Amino acid sequence: MSNTPTTKKHIANKVAVQAEMPFALVEGQPYTQMPTDLYIPPDALEVILEAFEGPLDLLLYLIRRQNLNILDIPINEITNQYIEYINLLGEMNFELAAEYLVMAAMLAEIKSRMLLPKIEAEGEEEQDPRAELVRRLQEYERFKSAAQDIDELPREVRDYSVLSAHVESKKSFAIPPEVDMRDIIMAFKDVLARADLKISHEIEREPLSVRDKMTHLLDVIREKKFFTFESLFNVHEGRQGVVVTFLAVLELLKAQVLDITQKENYGQIYIKSLATEGEE
Amino acid sequence: METKQIKNIIEAVLLAAGEPVTIKRFKTIFAQSELTHTDIAKALESLADDFHDRGIELKEVASGFRLQTKQNLQPWITKLWEEKPKKYTRALLETIALVAYRQPVTRGEIEEVRGVAVSSYIIRTLMDRDWIRVLGYRDVPGKPAMFGTTKEFLDYFNMKSLQDLPTLAEIKDIETIMPELDLEPKPKEDAFQQQFKNENKSEEE
Amino acid sequence: METKQIKNIIEAVLLAAGEPVTIKRFKTIFAQSELTHTDIAKALESLADDFHDRGIELKEVASGFRLQTKQNLQPWITKLWEEKPKKYTRALLETIALVAYRQPVTRGEIEEVRGVAVSSYIIRTLMDRDWIRVLGYRDVPGKPAMFGTTKEFLDYFNMKSLQDLPTLAEIKDIETIMPELDLEPKPKEDAFQQQFKNENKSEEE
Numbered sequence: 001m002s003n004t005p006t007t008k009k010h011i012a013n014k015v016a017v018q019a020e021m022p023f024a025l026v027e028g029q030p031y032t033q034m035p036t037d038l039y040i041p042p043d044a045l046e047v048i049l050e051a052f053e054g055p056l057d058l059l060l061y062l063i064r065r066q067n068l069n070i071l072d073i074p075i076n077e078i079t080n081q082y083i084e085y086i087n088l089l090g091e092m093n094f095e096l097a098a099e100y101l102v103m104a105a106m107l108a109e110i111k112s113r114m115l116l117p118k119i120e121a122e123g124e125e126e127q128d129p130r131a132e133l134v135r136r137l138q139e140y141e142r143f144k145s146a147a148q149d150i151d152e153l154p155r156e157v158r159d160y161s162v163l164s165a166h167v168e169s170k171k172s173f174a175i176p177p178e179v180d181m182r183d184i185i186m187a188f189k190d191v192l193a194r195a196d197l198k199i200s201h202e203i204e205r206e207p208l209s210v211r212d213k214m215t216h217l218l219d220v221i222r223e224k225k226f227f228t229f230e231s232l233f234n235v236h237e238g239r240q241g242v243v244v245t246f247l248a249v250l251e252l253l254k255a256q257v258l259d260i261t262q263k264e265n266y267g268q269i270y271i272k273s274l275a276t277e278g279e280e
Numbered sequence: 281m282e283t284k285q286i287k288n289i290i291e292a293v294l295l296a297a298g299e300p301v302t303i304k305r306f307k308t309i310f311a312q313s314e315l316t317h318t319d320i321a322k323a324l325e326s327l328a329d330d331f332h333d334r335g336i337e338l339k340e341v342a343s344g345f346r347l348q349t350k351q352n353l354q355p356w357i358t359k360l361w362e363e364k365p366k367k368y369t370r371a372l373l374e375t376i377a378l379v380a381y382r383q384p385v386t387r388g389e390i391e392e393v394r395g396v397a398v399s400s401y402i403i404r405t406l407m408d409r410d411w412i413r414v415l416g417y418r419d420v421p422g423k424p425a426m427f428g429t430t431k432e433f434l435d436y437f438n439m440k441s442l443q444d445l446p447t448l449a450e451i452k453d454i455e456t457i458m459p460e461l462d463l464e465p466k467p468k469e470d471a472f473q474q475q476f477k478n479e480n481k482s483e484e485e
Numbered sequence: 486m487e488t489k490q491i492k493n494i495i496e497a498v499l500l501a502a503g504e505p506v507t508i509k510r511f512k513t514i515f516a517q518s519e520l521t522h523t524d525i526a527k528a529l530e531s532l533a534d535d536f537h538d539r540g541i542e543l544k545e546v547a548s549g550f551r552l553q554t555k556q557n558l559q560p561w562i563t564k565l566w567e568e569k570p571k572k573y574t575r576a577l578l579e580t581i582a583l584v585a586y587r588q589p590v591t592r593g594e595i596e597e598v599r600g601v602a603v604s605s606y607i608i609r610t611l612m613d614r615d616w617i618r619v620l621g622y623r624d625v626p627g628k629p630a631m632f633g634t635t636k637e638f639l640d641y642f643n644m645k646s647l648q649d650l651p652t653l654a655e656i657k658d659i660e661t662i663m664p665e666l667d668l669e670p671k672p673k674e675d676a677f678q679q680q681f682k683n684e685n686k687s688e689e690e
Contacts, residue, residue, distance in 0.1 A: 053575050054601030071657060099601050135656070139598055142654040146586060147578035149651035154556060154643040158570035161562050163295035163541055163552040165336050165500035166348035167357060176409050177365035179373070181437045185446055187370060188377035195393050230371075235395040242396055266401040288540030289561045292554045295500065295541065296562045309564045333489070335497030349497040356494045357501045359514045 055103030056140040058085065063137070070137055075114055075130055079107040106133065194235050217248055229260070229269035281313045286323045287330070291347070300344030372402045376411060380433070380445060384415045384426035403427075411436070486518045491528045492535070496552070505549030505640060547639035547646060580607050581616060585638070586653055589620045589631035608632075616641070 052058045062081050063070055086104050113129040128134075154160055217232065233245050249271070252258045259272045293309060294301055306320045324345060328338040336347050349357055375398055378390045390398050406412040410432040417423040434441065498514060499506055511525045520528075529550060533543040540558045544551055554562050563570065580603055583595045595603050611617040616638035622628040639646065 053579060054599055056600035097601060103600070136598075136600070138656045140600060142656065143579055143582050143586070143598055144575075146582040146651065146653055147575060150582050150585070150642065151573065151578050153651075155570075156641050157563070157566075159556050159559055160544075160553045160643065161292075161296035161559070163292070163500060163554065164298060164503055165295060165497070166339075166346050167501045168348065168351065168354065169358075175362060175365040177367050179368060179436075183368075183373055184377045184380065187373035188381060191374045191378065191394055194395065233396060238395050239392075266399070284538070288538075289558055292540035292558050292562060293565060295552070296554055297565055301565075305565070309561055333493075335493035335495075336500060347500070349501050350493075353494055353497045356514055357498055359516075360498060360502050360506075360510070362513075 053144070054097070055082075055100050056137060057144065058082065058100070059103070060137060060141055060144070070141075071134060073130055073134065075107070075111050079111045082107055217245075217252060225273050227271055229271055232271065281310075281315075283323060283326070286310070286313075286315070286319070287327050290320070290323055290327055294338075294345060294347045297346075300341050300346040302344035305344070368405075369402075371396075371399070372405060375402050376406055376429075376433075379406070379412050379427050380429050380442070383428035383442075385428075386418055386424040386426055388424055486515075486520075488528060488531065491515070491518075491520070491524070492532045495525075495528055495532055499543075499550060499552045502551075505546055505551040507549035510549070544643065545645050546643060547636040551640075576604070577607050577610065581611060581634070581638070584611070584617050584632050585634050585647065585650055588633035590633075591623055591629040591631055593629055614641075 052061065059078065059082060060070075062078055062085075063073060068074060068078075083104055086100055089100075110129045110133060156162065220227070220232070229249075232249060233242050235242075237245070249258065253260065260269060261272060262269045289309070290306065293306070303317055303320050303324075307315065307317065310320070324338065331337050331347075335350055335353050337350050339346055339348050371394075374394055375390055378393060379385055382389065382393075387398050387403065403412075410430050412427045412433070413430050414425045415428040416426050418426055429442070434444075439445065494514070495511065498511070508522055508525050508529075512520065512522065515525065529543065536542050540555055541552050542555050544553050579599055580595055583598055584590055587594065587598075592603050592608065608617075614637070615635050617632045618635050619630045620633040621631050623631055634647070639649070644650065
């Protein structure tokens with residue numbers, strides 16, 4: 001056993017009387033005197049604590065530095081070392097992450113289970129109390145080494161640079177779309193037809209109230225969650241209809257029934273229903 | 281160090297720097313090899329020769345040397361940043377149609393026939409494309425601009441004059457004249473859904 | 486178009502783009518010349534060969550093709566900048582390793598393997614760098630976000646796909662070493678490898 005009572009005492013002394021008893025007392029390099037145990041010079045603790053990525057990492061360190069088999073951890077020894085380390089940190093008033101304490105508890109539990117005589121439960125074969133810990137240690141270790149592998153992959157600036165040459169002008173213009181004359185003619189035909197329709201219906205058309213329109217819009221919204229702003233307007237209703245529809249949209253916006261989005265300047269405007277399922 | 285190696289490093293440095301590199305800066309890079317100003321200048325010169333049949337060239341500008349793409353390749357390079365043409369909206373087509381047939385016409389008149397407001401974006405797009413122009417201003421309150429089509433508009437559609445535009449009578453018969461042509465406006469796919477599809481697609485890739 | 490000319494354009498485009506260029510994008514650039522996918526792939530291959538004795542190389546990464554310095558020249562290139570290349574903390578590397586090999590993975594799952602809490606700072610840094618993204622939300626209480634890696638992550642680490650990741654070490658079973666202990670069998674198929682298999686399968690299809 002490496003962590004003999006002497007060692008513990010040593011550490012305790014070191015911490016308590018650090019000012020009067022610097023390391024120089026032990027030939028300048030006290031930590032080299034205890035190569036196999038946990039002794040860490042107090043002023044190095046902070047650095048070392050930062051060097052560990054958590055309790056699993058610390059445990060791995062304890063196991064690896066003593067060339068122990070991860071699959072057959074001497075749980076008693078490791079637990080003692082671990083707890084000693086934790087105590088040491090505690091004495092240094094380090095704010096220990098809770099995970100370290102949880103691990104200490106887990107180790108203590110495994111240790112006690114190892115000490116207890118095996119109870120042959122009926123129909124249940126007892127599992128090695130260390131199995132879960134071993135699994136977690138291995139799992140952590142493979143990702144620890146995966147992280148090292150990733151660190152060694154060629155990466156920008158450190159191992160290669162992406163190349164570029166100067167370009168005189170990066171200016172580019174959007175290509176205007178192709179237009180077929182027939183499309184224009186058809187558009188004209190449509191607009192004329194609509195204008196005719198508008199004239200003949202003008203007299204019959206009843207004034208549209210904003211309220212009516214809101215009701216109508218709400219019907220539309222219920223059917224479709226997303227639609228274009230344009231699609232709300234019916235050209236046959238003429239200018240007045242457009243104005244009424246617009247006012248209705250504004251009212252609904254104010255009531256937070258609708259949301260309006262536009263992805264880019266001058267882009268298509270979309271209306272989205274804000275009504276949730278539950279409200280219906 | 282071999283000349284070949286020096287040139288390789290210079291080329292890589294020029295392309296990695298992202299800005300022009302001076303001979304002085306090259307000297308610090310080659311500090312250990314103790315290359316002189318002349319050595320570097322010679323290597324640069326030789327490198328410039330190597331590029332004569334390539335797509336890039338070495339150029340000395342005020343702040344140093346840089347590699348740049350050759351001017352004659354510019355048409356291909358600008359295609360990198362070209363946006364795909366978007367189709368014109370129905371509103372725009374109707375607007376250009378009304379300008380063509382009813383010129384000189386004001387925005388208000390177009391709106392009156394179409395029954396909806398004409399967005400400034402449409403007017404600007406048509407002006408940017410040089411298809412419409414301001415012919416003058418109507419002498420009524422607000423002095424609205426009167427629009428008409430341009431020569432570029434006629435050129436695009438292969439017409440000599442506005443007389444070549446189909447007459448209204450012809451338009452009414454258009455379906456009988458050209459039945460084989462699919463003149464019905466195609467059901468427009470909703471732009472939003474289209475975008476959605478593309479997004480899904482790229483995720484699948 | 487001559488092969489030489491095609492290669493020159495490709496080289497210039499690669500150097501002008503400022504980001505990796507896909508073959509698909511090259512196809513639109515060469516749209517008028519009607520080059521096929523194969524034509525472009527061949528030209529790229531030939532271009533890559535031309536670079537064998539030069540300081541630069543053509544590399545295919547996740548988002549496409551790019552030109553980059555050869556690793557052996559990088560010591561010279563880094564002299565261009567005062568700043569030393571960034572080092573990443575182990576916490577960050579372990580987190581990105583877990584996201585890379587276990588995606589889609591939640592923060593809780595990462596914490597479980599690492600045995601410590603994952604700081605929000607690390608997640609934010611990885612998101613800001615565009616190395617990880619939220620793939621969706623797991624349908625369990627709290628709806629935790631599931632993270633996955635991005636093309637940018639692969640690009641940065643010089644990889645074309647997740648298959649280029651170093652192989653993950655295997656887990657040894659405690660049972661095989663100490664059979665007398667009669668342990669519960671624990672071998673779980675690695676989710677990542679499972680996903681890999683699926684991916685390979687779908688790509689072959």
